[in-house]
Amino acid sequence: MFHIDITPPQARIRGSVMAVILLFGANWHIALFPLVTTDIANDYIPWFDHIVGAGMVTAFAKPFGAYSPPYLYLLALATPLKGLIADVVIIKIVAMMGNLAAAVAFWRLLRALRIDDAPRLALCLLALPSLMINAAMLGQSDAMYIAPVLMAISAVMERRHRAMLAWCGLALAVKMQTVLIGPFILVILVARQVPFRYWLITPATYILTLTPAWAAGWPIDDLLTIYFRQATTFNDLARNAPNIWMVASELGFNGNVVVGLASVSAIGAIATYLARYIATARNFSPEMLLRLALLAPLMVAGLLPKMHERYFLLADILSVALAIVSRAPRTWLVPVAIQLGSLFGLFGYGMGLPWLAALGAVPMISATILVARPLLWRGANDNPLLMRAA
Numbered sequence: 365m366f367h368i369d370i371t372p373p374q375a376r377i378r379g380s381v382m383a384v385i386l387l388f389g390a391n392w393h394i395a396l397f398p399l400v401t402t403d404i405a406n407d408y409i410p411w412f413d414h415i416v417g418a419g420m421v422t423a424f425a426k427p428f429g430a431y432s433p434p435y436l437y438l439l440a441l442a443t444p445l446k447g448l449i450a451d452v453v454i455i456k457i458v459a460m461m462g463n464l465a466a467a468v469a470f471w472r473l474l475r476a477l478r479i480d481d482a483p484r485l486a487l488c489l490l491a492l493p494s495l496m497i498n499a500a501m502l503g504q505s506d507a508m509y510i511a512p513v514l515m516a517i518s519a520v521m522e523r524r525h526r527a528m529l530a531w532c533g534l535a536l537a538v539k540m541q542t543v544l545i546g547p548f549i550l551v552i553l554v555a556r557q558v559p560f561r562y563w564l565i566t567p568a569t570y571i572l573t574l575t576p577a578w579a580a581g582w583p584i585d586d587l588l589t590i591y592f593r594q595a596t597t598f599n600d601l602a603r604n605a606p607n608i609w610m611v612a613s614e615l616g617f618n619g620n621v622v623v624g625l626a627s628v629s630a631i632g633a634i635a636t637y638l639a640r641y642i643a644t645a646r647n648f649s650p651e652m653l654l655r656l657a658l659l660a661p662l663m664v665a666g667l668l669p670k671m672h673e674r675y676f677l678l679a680d681i682l683s684v685a686l687a688i689v690s691r692a693p694r695t696w697l698v699p700v701a702i703q704l705g706s707l708f709g710l711f712g713y714g715m716g717l718p719w720l721a722a723l724g725a726v727p728m729i730s731a732t733i734l735v736a737r738p739l740l741w742r743g744a745n746d747n748p749l750l751m752r753a754a
Contacts, residue, residue, distance in 0.1 A: 629667050662735060
């Protein structure tokens, strides 16, 4: 009996492209997994060994590590793997769980934006170079905060504001980098007149995630000041972040005065962002809301001092979502430019060549302008993309 393939040619081509993308991602994960960075050797493995030695619960009886407890909880759950596989592989498996969570959250965001073929598009996110490098090479956990941030943005699209605030609290409990999306969330809260009592959901969720460590004996004052200590760990103007301050650092401009100037610049930009969009965001279409969300991490990570090469990962992922949602093919220039900037920063860090990170500022700043231009040049009344969200 003959079999007749009635699959549309476009679907077969799309399926083949996705298969190539996933194969590319799988090969690179295999290649990157054996690499060991100084953070893994000096921080993550010793934290893991502490949990193994002290026990999954008693390990939290006193402060250890430099991260907030949710990441350490995941390390504790991975302790049964000790001795079965190499410690570095365990650390990277934990990091990869964050990537998988980010892919699921990306699918949820695309579904909220009513995108067809959302599951396969979300699966392809795992082959995003900066996301692969973050977990498979660096063993970093940035995707663990990005996943709840994406869920929060999905809730924005669906006007589920209490869920949005809960997801923000979870993200903040995982990583302080959640503040990168803070201006966007604040715009939504004020523009949509979300009752202030709901705002308390975020700190309540944050404190709830600290409760297991507190119950085990970790002093609450130490738990609540972890991020303050993190903020004072480094005094560099920029740490391989592909932003304007990395360029200034490479040109020899450093010191407290420049750090202060960078802080004032960031505060001024955030204030302008809030003042401009609080009055108009309630009329934005989902696509424009996504663009506004993307502008927040590009602006904050682009202007704040002491940013790391990894801090644009949220922008990397949101830019891909924007390109998928947009009907303009040239919008793909945005994720390409942002990804290029991020890779320059990551390679600058990995190769010990900070000038590469400074070079990455060029495509990153260019992408920021491309994202901001439709938001800046037209008002809510004359922009055809601005429509009341469903």
